[in-house]
Amino acid sequence: MRTVFFISDRTGITAEVLGNSLLTQFGDIQFKRVNLAFIDNLEKAHKAVSKIKSALEVDGQPPLVFSTQISSEYRNLLSSSGGVVFDFFDAFIAKIEDTLGEKSSHEAGLSHGVIDTKIYASRIESINFALTNDDGLNAKNYDNADIILTGVSRSGKTPTCLFLALQYGIYAANYPLIEEDLHSMNLPEALKQHKEKLFGLSISPVRLQSIRDERRANSGYASIDQCRKEVRRAEDIFVENKVPFLDTSQISIEEIAARILNKKKLKRRY
Amino acid sequence: MRTVFFISDRTGITAEVLGNSLLTQFGDIQFKRVNLAFIDNLEKAHKAVSKIKSALEVDGQPPLVFSTQISSEYRNLLSSSGGVVFDFFDAFIAKIEDTLGEKSSHEAGLSHGVIDTKIYASRIESINFALTNDDGLNAKNYDNADIILTGVSRSGKTPTCLFLALQYGIYAANYPLIEEDLHSMNLPEALKQHKEKLFGLSISPVRLQSIRDERRANSGYASIDQCRKEVRRAEDIFVENKVPFLDTSQISIEEIAARILNKKKLKRRY
Numbered sequence: 141m142r143t144v145f146f147i148s149d150r151t152g153i154t155a156e157v158l159g160n161s162l163l164t165q166f167g168d169i170q171f172k173r174v175n176l177a178f179i180d181n182l183e184k185a186h187k188a189v190s191k192i193k194s195a196l197e198v199d200g201q202p203p204l205v206f207s208t209q210i211s212s213e214y215r216n217l218l219s220s221s222g223g224v225v226f227d228f229f230d231a232f233i234a235k236i237e238d239t240l241g242e243k244s245s246h247e248a249g250l251s252h253g254v255i256d257t258k259i260y261a262s263r264i265e266s267i268n269f270a271l272t273n274d275d276g277l278n279a280k281n282y283d284n285a286d287i288i289l290t291g292v293s294r295s296g297k298t299p300t301c302l303f304l305a306l307q308y309g310i311y312a313a314n315y316p317l318i319e320e321d322l323h324s325m326n327l328p329e330a331l332k333q334h335k336e337k338l339f340g341l342s343i344s345p346v347r348l349q350s351i352r353d354e355r356r357a358n359s360g361y362a363s364i365d366q367c368r369k370e371v372r373r374a375e376d377i378f379v380e381n382k383v384p385f386l387d388t389s390q391i392s393i394e395e396i397a398a399r400i401l402n403k404k405k406l407k408r409r410y
Numbered sequence: 411m412r413t414v415f416f417i418s419d420r421t422g423i424t425a426e427v428l429g430n431s432l433l434t435q436f437g438d439i440q441f442k443r444v445n446l447a448f449i450d451n452l453e454k455a456h457k458a459v460s461k462i463k464s465a466l467e468v469d470g471q472p473p474l475v476f477s478t479q480i481s482s483e484y485r486n487l488l489s490s491s492g493g494v495v496f497d498f499f500d501a502f503i504a505k506i507e508d509t510l511g512e513k514s515s516h517e518a519g520l521s522h523g524v525i526d527t528k529i530y531a532s533r534i535e536s537i538n539f540a541l542t543n544d545d546g547l548n549a550k551n552y553d554n555a556d557i558i559l560t561g562v563s564r565s566g567k568t569p570t571c572l573f574l575a576l577q578y579g580i581y582a583a584n585y586p587l588i589e590e591d592l593h594s595m596n597l598p599e600a601l602k603q604h605k606e607k608l609f610g611l612s613i614s615p616v617r618l619q620s621i622r623d624e625r626r627a628n629s630g631y632a633s634i635d636q637c638r639k640e641v642r643r644a645e646d647i648f649v650e651n652k653v654p655f656l657d658t659s660q661i662s663i664e665e666i667a668a669r670i671l672n673k674k675k676l677k678r679r680y
Contacts, residue, residue: 151668398421
């Protein structure tokens with residue numbers, strides 16, 4: 141068991157994302173994670189150092205400290221804690237300054253704060269858009285959508301739309317293919333005029349059954365026959381209408397979102 | 411105008427978080443961002459190199475390349491492109507290996523893939539939880555909530571709940587304080603038994619007015635008097651019932667979420 145600290149003068153999101161990303165490369169080790177966010181004065185910095193020192197004593201080996209400290213004073217303090225410090229600004233900022241021929245602003249909290257109020261407002265609006273246009277609601281808003289996800293119920297449309305909004309500010313609607321849509325090889329009426337915005341999510345019938353069974357155990361809706369039939373027909377519709385689609389059975393919403401961005405060349409709004 | 415590439419063998423999320431986080435420190439420079447995800451074979455790596463070379467020619471100065479390539483072969487290729495490469499794994503992995511006394515797995519796609527199906531399923535369930543328990547729905551589920559956000563309409567509860575779910579796998583419900591709740595100094599019935607899970611979101615009346623006005627222009631709902639009255643009463647309820655609360659007027663949902671995690675010492679589920 142190894143203790144890992146994530147320390148930041150603000151939200152700690154960057155330190156966590158980056159630190160956790162590195163730790164995934166060491167799958168055999170159990171880590172105890174300690175998050176110390178908003179370390180923005182000397183008193184808090186000293187407390188953080190004490191915590192690292194205690195962990196060093198208890199573990200008998202130096203904790204890992206992932207940090208995004210703008211203040212070099214606090215960063216030096218952390219370095220004196222006995223932990224092994226990986227500071228993300230420290231590692232890269234000098235080389236970037238050299239490359240750009242400009243000094244960095246050394247201002248904290250820029251990564252996840254409200255920097256540009258217009259862009260921020262549009263991002264929040266994209267979240268509202270995903271909610272208002274979830275599950276086939278408000279097809280009249282599709283003109284404003286960047287992307288419209290479609291597929292059978294429980295193929296991952298809603299979480300993917302929300303992730304596209306939160307992470308990238310993308311306006312994502314979703315339209316579920318229901319029984320009556322699946323009787324024909326044609327696209328549902330609501331989708332016909334927006335063919336270029338469509339992206340299909342498919343899924344293996346077995347995986348779909350297991351997801352549906354969690355919701356409505358032993359229902360016709362969750363039966364393997366029903367799942368097989370719906371998936372086959374949905375894929376037929378995608379192929380017939382040249383809608384690009386993806387099997388989501390084994391991949392995360394992050395991967396689904398990234399593949400959609402990549403395939404449809406969608407512009408991130410941030 | 412400077413071109414910046416984000417290159418990854420998988421989703422590119424880590425490369426984007428890292429690069430964008432660093433670039434916020436150079437607010438005066440306009441960057442043109444190019445995202446190249448899923449660069450996972452030699453052909454794609456060569457294409458990426460060509461794109462960097464073209465950008466170098468067009469810009470007349472070397473592009474910045476933020477990369478999370480596990481393959482050292484492709485990484486070396488990128489280095490020969492004329493771009494200035496900031497490779498995230500390259501910068502840290504050797505020092506972490508030294509610290510942990512273990513070799514990294516050198517496996518791609520671990521940061522944002524489905525590594526542990528149980529943890530992943532729980533994270534998706536937390537998104538469903540936020541949706542099902544949005545806007546005061548299903549107060550009976552509050553036993554399963556990690557946190558219940560409360561505040562007047564449009565104080566930021568829903569996007570914050572969704573972010574807490576997507577980013578941290580936290581089960582977050584939200585309960586809006588409506589007219590009838592604001593007549594009394596007591597907590598609404600639905601919240602009384604869950605006092606220890608409550609967190610209040612407040613907002614300046616002027617900011618609230620502007621947000622509400624976007625939705626329903628010139629309505630009573632959006633009037634400054636109404637906003638002032640609701641915010642004052644909501645804050646009275648928070649103070650009277652010792653519910654910790656936060657002014658969300660100037661801060662992002664990332665910052666709201668981080669402050670809640672910090673204050674309530676919530677355990678991330680990832």
